[in-house]
Amino acid sequence: MNTRRNISRGSDRGIDGLEIEPFSARSVILSALLGSHPPVLPVRALVRLAELFDIRPGTTRTSLSRMVANGELTVAEGHYALAGRLLERQREQDAGRHATTREWNGDxxxxxxxxxxxxxxxxxxxxxxxxxxxxxxxxxxxxxxxxxxxxxxxxxxxxxxxxVIEVDDTADLVDRLWPLAAIDARSQRLIHMLTAHRAEVDQQDDRLLPTTFTISAAVVRFLRIEPQLPNDLLPNDWSARELRPLYDDFAAAFDEQLRRFFASE
Incomplete structure (x- = not known):
C-alpha cells in the first residue's frame, strides 16, 4: 500500500488536483504539530500517525532527530514541540483562519x-x-x-x-500585486473538496485520516497567504468569505478525530 493510494482511500473525487505532494515524515510531523494547541505531541503518537501514511517508525524517528538538530523542534520526556520560526508559522496559520474585520481608510x-x-x-x-x-x-x-x-x-x-499612496489606478495596482482570478479559482476548488469530503470526516475512520490531512493542509496553506484585501478591492462574490466558515466546521470534526486518535496512543 503506497501513500498515494492511501490518500485517495474512500474517495475518487480528484484529490490529486489539490497539488499537495505525498506526505513525508517531516510534513506529517509538521502538520500534526502546527494544528495542535499547544504544539506538543508525544513521539508515540507522531510515529503512529506517520504509519497511516505508510511511513516506517524508524524514518519518523530519524526525521524527528533531524528537526531537533535543525532547531525546528525541541524534545523533553518523549514529547516534541515546535520551536523557532515554526512557532511564527503557526501564528500566521491561525491568523489566516480568521478574516480581518478592520475597516479600510484607504491607507x-x-x-x-x-x-x-x-x-x-x-x-x-x-x-x-x-x-x-x-x-x-x-x-x-x-x-x-x-x-x-x-x-x-x-x-x-x-x-x-x-x-496614503498616489496611484493612477488602484484596481490596476491590485491586479499587478495579486492574481485575484487564480486565487478565487483555488478557493472555489477547496470549497468543493471540503463539501465533498465533509461526510467522510464524520465517519471518524482513522484509515481516512491521510485524505483529511491532505485536504486540511491544502486549505490551511491557502488561508495562510490569502491576501484578506478590503472588500472595496475584491469582487462581490469573493469565495474565500465562504471558505473560512466551511473550513471551521470541517476542522472541528477533524480536530476531534485527531484528539481521539492521539488519546488512544
Whole structure:
C-alpha cells in the first residue's frame, strides 16, 4: 500500500488536483504539530500517525532527530514541540483562519528592505515574513498591501511606512500585486473538496485520516497567504468569505478525530 493510494482511500473525487505532494515524515510531523494547541505531541503518537501514511517508525524517528538538530523542534520526556520560526508559522496559520474585520481608510503599508549587505538568509527571512503577513512584492525588496491589518514584524534594515499612496489606478495596482482570478479559482476548488469530503470526516475512520490531512493542509496553506484585501478591492462574490466558515466546521470534526486518535496512543 503506497501513500498515494492511501490518500485517495474512500474517495475518487480528484484529490490529486489539490497539488499537495505525498506526505513525508517531516510534513506529517509538521502538520500534526502546527494544528495542535499547544504544539506538543508525544513521539508515540507522531510515529503512529506517520504509519497511516505508510511511513516506517524508524524514518519518523530519524526525521524527528533531524528537526531537533535543525532547531525546528525541541524534545523533553518523549514529547516534541515546535520551536523557532515554526512557532511564527503557526501564528500566521491561525491568523489566516480568521478574516480581518478592520475597516479600510484607504491607507497602504509599504515595507522596504534598505540594507545593502544583507545575506541570502536575511533576504529569505524577509520574503517569508512578507508572504506570511499577506504582503505582495511590487519589485525586489519592496512589498505592500492595504492597511486593513497590523504592521508586519520589522527586521533590522527594513523600513515600514503606513499612509496614503498616489496611484493612477488602484484596481490596476491590485491586479499587478495579486492574481485575484487564480486565487478565487483555488478557493472555489477547496470549497468543493471540503463539501465533498465533509461526510467522510464524520465517519471518524482513522484509515481516512491521510485524505483529511491532505485536504486540511491544502486549505490551511491557502488561508495562510490569502491576501484578506478590503472588500472595496475584491469582487462581490469573493469565495474565500465562504471558505473560512466551511473550513471551521470541517476542522472541528477533524480536530476531534485527531484528539481521539492521539488519546488512544
Amino acid at each position: 497602504w503599508i509599504t515595507a522596504i528592505a534598505s540594507g545593502d549587505r544583507r545575506t541570502m538568509a536575511d533576504r529569505r527571512a524577509f520574503r517569508q515574513a512578507m508572504i506570511g503577513s499577506r504582503f505582495a512584492e511590487l519589485r525586489p525588496d519592496i512589498w505592500l498591501r492595504p492597511a486593513n491589518v497590523d504592521n508586519p514584524p520589522r527586521p533590522d534594515e527594513v523600513i515600514i511606512t503606513r499612509g
